[in-house]
Amino acid sequence: MTSQTHRPPTADQIRRAPKVLLHDHLDGGLRPGTIIDLARGSGYEALPEQEADKLGLWFREAADSGSLERYLETFAHTCAVMQTREALHRVAAECAEDLAGDGVVYAEVRYAPEQHLEAGLTLEEVVEAVNEGFREGERRARENGHRIRVGALLTAMRHAARALEIAELANRYRDAGVVGFDIAGAEAGFPPTRHLDAFEYLKRENNHFTIHAGEAFGLPSIWQALQWCGADRLGHGVRIIDDIEVAEDGSVRLGRLAAYVRDKRVPLELCPSSNLQTGAAASYAEHPIGLLRKLHFRATVNTDNRLMSGTSMSREFELLVEAFAYTLDDMQWFTVNAMKSAFIPFDERLAMINDVIKPGYAELKSEWLFKQSAVTSESVG
Numbered sequence: 001m002t003s004q005t006h007r008p009p010t011a012d013q014i015r016r017a018p019k020v021l022l023h024d025h026l027d028g029g030l031r032p033g034t035i036i037d038l039a040r041g042s043g044y045e046a047l048p049e050q051e052a053d054k055l056g057l058w059f060r061e062a063a064d065s066g067s068l069e070r071y072l073e074t075f076a077h078t079c080a081v082m083q084t085r086e087a088l089h090r091v092a093a094e095c096a097e098d099l100a101g102d103g104v105v106y107a108e109v110r111y112a113p114e115q116h117l118e119a120g121l122t123l124e125e126v127v128e129a130v131n132e133g134f135r136e137g138e139r140r141a142r143e144n145g146h147r148i149r150v151g152a153l154l155t156a157m158r159h160a161a162r163a164l165e166i167a168e169l170a171n172r173y174r175d176a177g178v179v180g181f182d183i184a185g186a187e188a189g190f191p192p193t194r195h196l197d198a199f200e201y202l203k204r205e206n207n208h209f210t211i212h213a214g215e216a217f218g219l220p221s222i223w224q225a226l227q228w229c230g231a232d233r234l235g236h237g238v239r240i241i242d243d244i245e246v247a248e249d250g251s252v253r254l255g256r257l258a259a260y261v262r263d264k265r266v267p268l269e270l271c272p273s274s275n276l277q278t279g280a281a282a283s284y285a286e287h288p289i290g291l292l293r294k295l296h297f298r299a300t301v302n303t304d305n306r307l308m309s310g311t312s313m314s315r316e317f318e319l320l321v322e323a324f325a326y327t328l329d330d331m332q333w334f335t336v337n338a339m340k341s342a343f344i345p346f347d348e349r350l351a352m353i354n355d356v357i358k359p360g361y362a363e364l365k366s367e368w369l370f371k372q373s374a375v376t377s378e379s380v381g
C-alpha cells in the first residue's frame, strides 16, 4: 500500500479541492440559459442562437478564433443583457453560486461598470446591484453546503477614457464589496500608460489594482504595467516567457524583467484555456505555466471567461493535471499562491490559507488511507 499523494488527483477530488480564483469576468461567465431568459425579458433580438446548448457552443466557437479582438466581440451579447438591476443581480448571484458549486472558496470577479449603463443605470447602481447579487449567491451557496467569499474588481476599458472615474468608484466602494481595480480590452495599441492618472490615484489612496498585460502583446506591455503603472498583479502576464531562455542542456536564464517578476513575487493570473483561444499558447502541454511553475514564479490558475472557454476552475486544473501530471500538492501550491495574492487584508488571507485551504487539501490527501481500510474490510468480510 503506497501513498497516493503523488498520483494525479481524480476529477472528483479536483472538484472538491478548495480553489481560489483571481481572474474571472462577470460578463464572461453567464449561464447560456440565463442569457436567453434575459434577452427574452428585455427584447434583445440579436442572439445568434435561441437554445441554451447551442448558444453555449456558439460562444466557445466564436471565441476560438486565435485573436483577442475577435474573442472580445462575443461580449457584445452578454453585456447587452446585463443592463438592469435585476439582470445584474441575477448574473452575479448565479456566478457566486456556480463558483461555489465548483469548489471555489474565494473569488475576485471583475466587470466594467461603464458597459452596463445603456438602460439608464448609474455607475453606483451597477456596482450595488452586482454586490447585492454576490451576497445573494454567497447565501444560496451556504444553503447548499458550500462556503465562498466573492469580492468585485472594477474594470475600466482600455480603449475608453473613463479609467480615473472608475478608479474613483472602486475607491469609494472599497470597504463595501469592491476589492480592487483592473483594465481590460484589446491590448495592442492601448498601452496601460494611457491610464496612468487612474493608477497614480489608486496608489495615492493605498488601493490595489491588476492590469491585463502580456496576453496579446508582449514584454513592453508587462514592463509598463509594472514599472510605469505599478500594478500589484498581472492579468495573464503569460508573455513573460519571452524573457526566459532555456538552453539545450536545460539551464535557464532569466532576463531582467522576468527576474524582477520572480524576485518581487509578482502574481501572474494565468488563464490556460483562454490563452489557447486567443492564440497566446498552442496547447496545454506547451503552455508556459509548466515552466513558470517549475521556476517558482508566483503563478496562479484562472478561468478568465467560463462561458467563452466552456470552462471552470476544476476543468482548468483537470487539463493541467493531464498535461503536467500535477498532484494535489501542485494544486495546493497554485491555490496558496492565489490566496497570498488576493486583494483582501493579510489576516483574512492567512486565515483562508491556514483554516480553509490547507485543511481542505490535507483531508483530500489523507483519503486514500481510509479507502484502503474500507477495501480491506470488504475483502475480509
Ligand SMILES: O=c1[nH]cnc2c1ncn2[C@@H]1O[C@H](CO)[C@@H](O)[C@H]1O
Pocket (backbone or CB within 6 Å): 025, 026, 027, 028, 068, 072, 075, 079, 110, 111, 112, 115, 155, 184, 185, 186, 212, 215, 274, 304, 305
Ligand atoms: O482576456 C481578456 N483580455 C482582455 N480583455 C478581456 C478579456 N476577457 C474579457 N475582457 C474584457 O473585459 C471586459 C470586462 O469584463 C469584457 O467585456 C471584455 O471586453
Ligand SMILES: [Zn+2]
Pocket (backbone or CB within 6 Å): 023, 025, 184, 212, 235, 304
Ligand atoms: Zn481577462
